[in-house]
Amino acid sequence: MLDVRGLQKVYNGGARQVEAIRDLTFTLSAGELVCLVGPSGCGKTTLLKCIGGLLTPTSGEVLLQGRRVTGPPPGMAVVFQEYGRSLFPWLRVGENVELPLRQKGLPKARRRELVTEALAAVGLADAESAYPWQLSGGMQQRVAIARAVAFEPEVLLMDEPFAAVDAQTRADLEDLVRALWHKLGVTILFVTHDIDEAVYLGQRVLILSSSPTVVREELTIDLPDTRDQLHTRGDPRFTALRTHVQEQIQAAKRGLPSPSTAGDEEA
Amino acid sequence: MLDVRGLQKVYNGGARQVEAIRDLTFTLSAGELVCLVGPSGCGKTTLLKCIGGLLTPTSGEVLLQGRRVTGPPPGMAVVFQEYGRSLFPWLRVGENVELPLRQKGLPKARRRELVTEALAAVGLADAESAYPWQLSGGMQQRVAIARAVAFEPEVLLMDEPFAAVDAQTRADLEDLVRALWHKLGVTILFVTHDIDEAVYLGQRVLILSSSPTVVREELTIDLPDTRDQLHTRGDPRFTALRTHVQEQIQAAKRGLPSPSTAGDEEA
Amino acid sequence: ACGSSSPSTGTGGTNQVDNVKVGVIPIVDVAPIYLGKEKGFFSSRKLNLTLESGQGGAAIVPGVVSGQFQFGFSNVTSLMIAQTQGVPLKGVANGNASTGKDGEDFGAIVVKGDSPIQSAKDLAGKKVAVNTLKNIGDTSVRASVRKAGGDPSTVEFVEIAFAQMPAALDAGQVDAAWVVEPSLAAVKAAGGRIVASNFVDVAPDLTVALYFTSEKLMADNPDLVKRFQEAMRESLTYADGHPDEVRKILSTYTKIDAATMSTLVLPKWPAEPNRASLDELAKLGQQDGLFTKAPDLDKLLP
Amino acid sequence: MTLTERTSGGGPPAAPASGDGRPGRRRGATAWLGLAGLGTLLAVMEIVPRVGLVSPKYFPPTSRVAQALAGEVTDQAFWVALGDTLKGWALGLLIATVAGVVLGVLIAAVPVLREYTASTIEFLRPIPSVALIPLAVLLFGTDIRSTLLLVVYASFWQVLVQVLYGVQDVDPVADETARSYGLSALARVRYVLWPTALPYVMTGVRLAAAVALVLAITAELVIGAPGLGARIAVAQTSNAVPDMYALVTVTGLLGVLVNLGARAVERRTLAWHQSVRGEVAV
Amino acid sequence: MTRIARKVAAALALPVVLFAIWWLATENSANFYFPSLRVIVSSFGEVWTGDRLATDVLPSVLRLLCGYLAAVVIAVAAGVVIGSSSRVRAFAEPALEFLRAIPPPVLVPIIMLFAGIGDVMKIVVIVFGCVWPILLNTVEGVRAVDGVLLDTARSYGIGGAARLRHLVLRSASPQIFTGMRQALSLGIILMVISEMFAASNGLGFAIVQFQRSFAIPGMWSGILLLGLLGFLLSLVFRLVEGRALSWYHGLRRSQRS
Numbered sequence A, B: 001m002l003d004v005r006g007l008q009k010v011y012n013g014g015a016r017q018v019e020a021i022r023d024l025t026f027t028l029s030a031g032e033l034v035c036l037v038g039p040s041g042c043g044k045t046t047l048l049k050c051i052g053g054l055l056t057p058t059s060g061e062v063l064l065q066g067r068r069v070t071g072p073p074p075g076m077a078v079v080f081q082e083y084g085r086s087l088f089p090w091l092r093v094g095e096n097v098e099l100p101l102r103q104k105g106l107p108k109a110r111r112r113e114l115v116t117e118a119l120a121a122v123g124l125a126d127a128e129s130a131y132p133w134q135l136s137g138g139m140q141q142r143v144a145i146a147r148a149v150a151f152e153p154e155v156l157l158m159d160e161p162f163a164a165v166d167a168q169t170r171a172d173l174e175d176l177v178r179a180l181w182h183k184l185g186v187t188i189l190f191v192t193h194d195i196d197e198a199v200y201l202g203q204r205v206l207i208l209s210s211s212p213t214v215v216r217e218e219l220t221i222d223l224p225d226t227r228d229q230l231h232t233r234g235d236p237r238f239t240a241l242r243t244h245v246q247e248q249i250q251a252a253k254r255g256l257p258s259p260s261t262a263g264d265e266e267a
Numbered sequence C: 001a002c003g004s005s006s007p008s009t010g011t012g013g014t015n016q017v018d019n020v021k022v023g024v025i026p027i028v029d030v031a032p033i034y035l036g037k038e039k040g041f042f043s044s045r046k047l048n049l050t051l052e053s054g055q056g057g058a059a060i061v062p063g064v065v066s067g068q069f070q071f072g073f074s075n076v077t078s079l080m081i082a083q084t085q086g087v088p089l090k091g092v093a094n095g096n097a098s099t100g101k102d103g104e105d106f107g108a109i110v111v112k113g114d115s116p117i118q119s120a121k122d123l124a125g126k127k128v129a130v131n132t133l134k135n136i137g138d139t140s141v142r143a144s145v146r147k148a149g150g151d152p153s154t155v156e157f158v159e160i161a162f163a164q165m166p167a168a169l170d171a172g173q174v175d176a177a178w179v180v181e182p183s184l185a186a187v188k189a190a191g192g193r194i195v196a197s198n199f200v201d202v203a204p205d206l207t208v209a210l211y212f213t214s215e216k217l218m219a220d221n222p223d224l225v226k227r228f229q230e231a232m233r234e235s236l237t238y239a240d241g242h243p244d245e246v247r248k249i250l251s252t253y254t255k256i257d258a259a260t261m262s263t264l265v266l267p268k269w270p271a272e273p274n275r276a277s278l279d280e281l282a283k284l285g286q287q288d289g290l291f292t293k294a295p296d297l298d299k300l301l302p
Numbered sequence D: 001m002t003l004t005e006r007t008s009g010g011g012p013p014a015a016p017a018s019g020d021g022r023p024g025r026r027r028g029a030t031a032w033l034g035l036a037g038l039g040t041l042l043a044v045m046e047i048v049p050r051v052g053l054v055s056p057k058y059f060p061p062t063s064r065v066a067q068a069l070a071g072e073v074t075d076q077a078f079w080v081a082l083g084d085t086l087k088g089w090a091l092g093l094l095i096a097t098v099a100g101v102v103l104g105v106l107i108a109a110v111p112v113l114r115e116y117t118a119s120t121i122e123f124l125r126p127i128p129s130v131a132l133i134p135l136a137v138l139l140f141g142t143d144i145r146s147t148l149l150l151v152v153y154a155s156f157w158q159v160l161v162q163v164l165y166g167v168q169d170v171d172p173v174a175d176e177t178a179r180s181y182g183l184s185a186l187a188r189v190r191y192v193l194w195p196t197a198l199p200y201v202m203t204g205v206r207l208a209a210a211v212a213l214v215l216a217i218t219a220e221l222v223i224g225a226p227g228l229g230a231r232i233a234v235a236q237t238s239n240a241v242p243d244m245y246a247l248v249t250v251t252g253l254l255g256v257l258v259n260l261g262a263r264a265v266e267r268r269t270l271a272w273h274q275s276v277r278g279e280v281a282v
Numbered sequence E: 001m002t003r004i005a006r007k008v009a010a011a012l013a014l015p016v017v018l019f020a021i022w023w024l025a026t027e028n029s030a031n032f033y034f035p036s037l038r039v040i041v042s043s044f045g046e047v048w049t050g051d052r053l054a055t056d057v058l059p060s061v062l063r064l065l066c067g068y069l070a071a072v073v074i075a076v077a078a079g080v081v082i083g084s085s086s087r088v089r090a091f092a093e094p095a096l097e098f099l100r101a102i103p104p105p106v107l108v109p110i111i112m113l114f115a116g117i118g119d120v121m122k123i124v125v126i127v128f129g130c131v132w133p134i135l136l137n138t139v140e141g142v143r144a145v146d147g148v149l150l151d152t153a154r155s156y157g158i159g160g161a162a163r164l165r166h167l168v169l170r171s172a173s174p175q176i177f178t179g180m181r182q183a184l185s186l187g188i189i190l191m192v193i194s195e196m197f198a199a200s201n202g203l204g205f206a207i208v209q210f211q212r213s214f215a216i217p218g219m220w221s222g223i224l225l226l227g228l229l230g231f232l233l234s235l236v237f238r239l240v241e242g243r244a245l246s247w248y249h250g251l252r253r254s255q256r257s
């Protein structure tokens, strides 16, 4: 479904030249839910933008269903890390959610239905007629999520989508994402800094090294498919996995070589 | 030191009128470190802006050292939730950190020293000459933190300052905040969604109800003053406290009355 | 700031040279003053002349009133209008005059070569271009129409600068135009045809323009004014008698090309204004409603 | 300098505007494109009279104008006139810009001032500077100060209004940050308000530069103050059509130069701005 | 109610003071070109009532509105194209700057060659002058569209007309309105200039005519009328702007309540 092959991205900013990503290779099959974790500044956002066709890689390529991505592919939704700036300040919340649907050509009634549903799902049913800048940070972020959810994409890229919401809402939204994923069979790539979240949500977790970035480890989450906040998080396997991820990230941040990919890096 | 008395804030946005805060009363003594938690959209940012003198309360008042706050008081630093927009895009990272110091009238050498130290403390020593928009989300947020740290304020208000950084960096920054607090004796009000963080950092945790907001509970964190990531978080008392906070927030989000403040609300 | 204490006014002492600024329009009509300056008619009378070219009354009259210029050049109808409005102006010397020869004046009503208009009479109901409305142009064109037996009240006047008239005529934007040199030469070169000489139709040897000053300068420094008048008179007479030198001096302050220069019809430059013709012009002006009351020519003329 | 590189809407990757580390080459390409644009315009002006859309007598083709222009540039007086015009223009623009920026920031930063001056500004702005010509002559005659008066009056409003709108565009979060760090009013103007308004000011100055040029020439044309305008007036009244167009061409070229200068300044001062660092790919 | 009263008071305060100063300063004016304000005001009453409103003011205003609206449409359309592509901008900018620097008084004769001497010519002159501030501001506004918003639109496949309508134009609208505000007063100025050539009616024509016939109080009253007209149009403009940019003003105000 989604192939990232030898991806490299170098930012050229005058004097400052940053090799954000050195060499990333991995694959997502259709309908997979994969979480991406890595130290701050390691290039997760950059990677997502490359996959989303918003940024041209310096070398390497991204293939979506075998076709090379050169611009934003249809049927893909992105929730940006800068949620505040990704909402249109001149549109009300409802209109913000509706706009991509309109672009999709859905009939009015269906659009209304999707908008109402999505806003209700993120707990913002009564904010529909507010402007984004009248909302709190967490509410804005939830609007951005609602927009992506309503869009019913085939591929969903989310960049730290729950960073600004409280613990309880976060748990609810995590379940929302999994429910949606089950319902629509959408392929999801989910960036998060919350290790528990990554383990709880994903079928696999991709751990990135610090910049210049390579894949440090690909970890399959062998937890049962039906998860719930109480039992899954209580599962000893869950604890073992989260501890493993945490160790890997700590090592990554300190720049230690990872045993599993040290070889790959040379290749 | 800091008194918040009967604070109420109603936003009047045309047709939409929102009572963000109904009635908040609490006190911070000098040199205290208090964490503030509450459901998304309950008015934490609003409260911080009122304390910072950036927003005029609808009723009630904020007193700082006995004097009523009507504008931004000197010696106060705020780390905004919208970190991206709080950095000046026309200044380089170093200049962004330096600007408030310059305003304070510090000599050049001292300024350089503080800037370098603060950036090193948040792990951005080598980003000094980059523009903010050349940085990742987490890096931008750390710049905003560095700016507040370098300012050496008497009162520090932080609005979800670690929302965009990875778990490991977050832990390091938590320790940085506590170290700074010990070193400078600064009074800190810290908004967070991470319950563990609130319990780990604070001497007290203020739990807010959902909007229209009142103080649901004031919880004293009776953990030893020297905390460290491994042992403190392993402490059974820590677990008990975090569980208590979590329950309160869950209840707050569902709008259940809190036993401890139900009476206060009437008063 | 609008007083007349500008240093250039001079004190009237006979031994010192006075700086004099004259506001003129860079056209054929003012050739005598350029020529007179070159010939030294002004410097010999201790007048150090500076010629400032403006684009018409809008700039020159206020300049003279405020004392920025000591003298100015203007057509007589404008001066009459100014006088009836109470502008404190006074004519000091003749400007220029019509040649008085029908079909060979320096200004004329022209049409395109293939125009059905044959005489001024046919202008009735037509669109005629003049450089400014409610001024000497439309008054004199009406005189031509009237004289040819047409109804002047039906002529529709449009305001177009002389320079644009050949083009407007060519494009059929107007049916006829009152033009003066050098635009007249351009029209003729393009195959245009003269249907009337409107100045000639107003009065024989019509005085068209005057040099003027402010009443204030007249009162403050009569000697200066007198010397200017003498110099002007000499210049006018010289210019009238030396058309070749006039054509030569024209090339110094205009950009008329050589070919046109030789075919140019020059105006006449008599030393004194023709009072009878001005009376006639004043009468026509009043008839056309240019003035609210009759201009007092005795007061206006030198 | 672009740092946010993005792919274009589907076709080949958009030219990463000057972000490929070869700014010199990039600017060279820009210059060539600009010349091509000007060339196209001149070519149209050559063809239009040639094919008879308008008579070449009144709208001479470019080649004929070029001839006249060649005649002009060999004339000493032309250069004197050009110098006069440039002097009036530059001085007037400078005065207008400084006054517009200072007053604009002051008015915009103090809400009371803004409230109380709004109506007066709206009243004075549409008064055409050409209506001030008698006033200018009355005060200064054909002096360069007449030109200055008109130039300053006209271009001042261009800058002022842009500044007023630019100041309004300050990001509330950025401004609050500044306030919370106790930046003084002056420091906030210097570090927050000014950078935000700068793109607007740049546009204002570019607008004002052209308006100032227009007014300098108009004033010279109508009042007769020395300069290119006075030369145009002479050419007009003498029916010297190609010369007139040659001079008009010179004013146009001045406009192009002025804009080049403004763009260069902008590239330096607005390197951080979205408009300079990133390009919208269509 | 009191808020409105306060607004009106604020709007009138400074003009009243200035007029009072003018009145006092010219009370005994002997200067022909600066008649006393008393005379000007009384001539205002005589001149600008009845007939002239229909014969001079109305045609002028109609031409102004036509020209202005045409300029807005042309400038925004061109601005979007030019602002969206650095190549187009590099190509077109010098040529546009060339045209922009040509003063209307010398341009009018050229326009006359193509557009005749009627209303069309005058409207074209107004358009020609009004497009520049709108064009420049639109170009800059389009160039400054937020990168995150652009990415958002692209990733959701919002392209073409929708992108233009919902993103580019809306985002640039604060700056477009700045340009439109500038253009409005420029339009009035150009209305006057266009009526100085080949006109036989209009407000500008009347003012020039007064000036030429030395009816100086009439001329001043015409200038006053121009100011009033500008003020009225700007009031209307502000209403329109207030509606179109309500989100923007709300956003800017939101944190200052």
Ligand SMILES: Nc1ncnc2c1ncn2[C@@H]1O[C@H](COP(=O)(O)OP(=O)(O)OP(=O)(O)O)[C@@H](O)[C@H]1O
Binding pocket: A011, A012, A013, A018, A020, A038, A039, A040, A041, A042, A043, A044, A045, A046, A047, A081, A211, B133, B134, B135, B136, B137, B138, B139, B164, B165, B166, D003, D004
């Ligand atoms: N526009 C840009 N210009 C130059 N460098 C950039 C730009 N955007 C990102 N970078 C650099 O690329 C690197 C990776 O950035 P990116 O935003 O992808 O990190 P991230 O993994 O998303 O981090 P975070 O978790 O903090 O959001 C960083 O070092 C950053 O400084």
Ligand SMILES: Nc1ncnc2c1ncn2[C@@H]1O[C@H](COP(=O)(O)OP(=O)(O)OP(=O)(O)O)[C@@H](O)[C@H]1O
Binding pocket: A133, A134, A135, A136, A137, A138, A139, A164, A165, A166, B011, B012, B013, B018, B019, B020, B038, B039, B040, B041, B042, B043, B044, B045, B046, B047, B081, B211, E254, E255
């Ligand atoms: N400018 C504004 N205009 C109108 N309403 C506003 C405005 N700012 C905030 N609000 C409303 O006030 C309430 C509280 O907002 P606030 O930003 O203080 O919440 P918060 O506790 O910081 O939430 P979060 O954790 O999501 O950041 C919300 O309901 C929000 O919609």
Ligand SMILES: [Mg+2]
Binding pocket: A044, A045, A046, A081, A159, B136, B137, B138
């Ligand atoms: Mg990121």
Ligand SMILES: [Mg+2]
Binding pocket: A136, A137, A138, B044, B045, B046, B081, B159
């Ligand atoms: Mg908040």
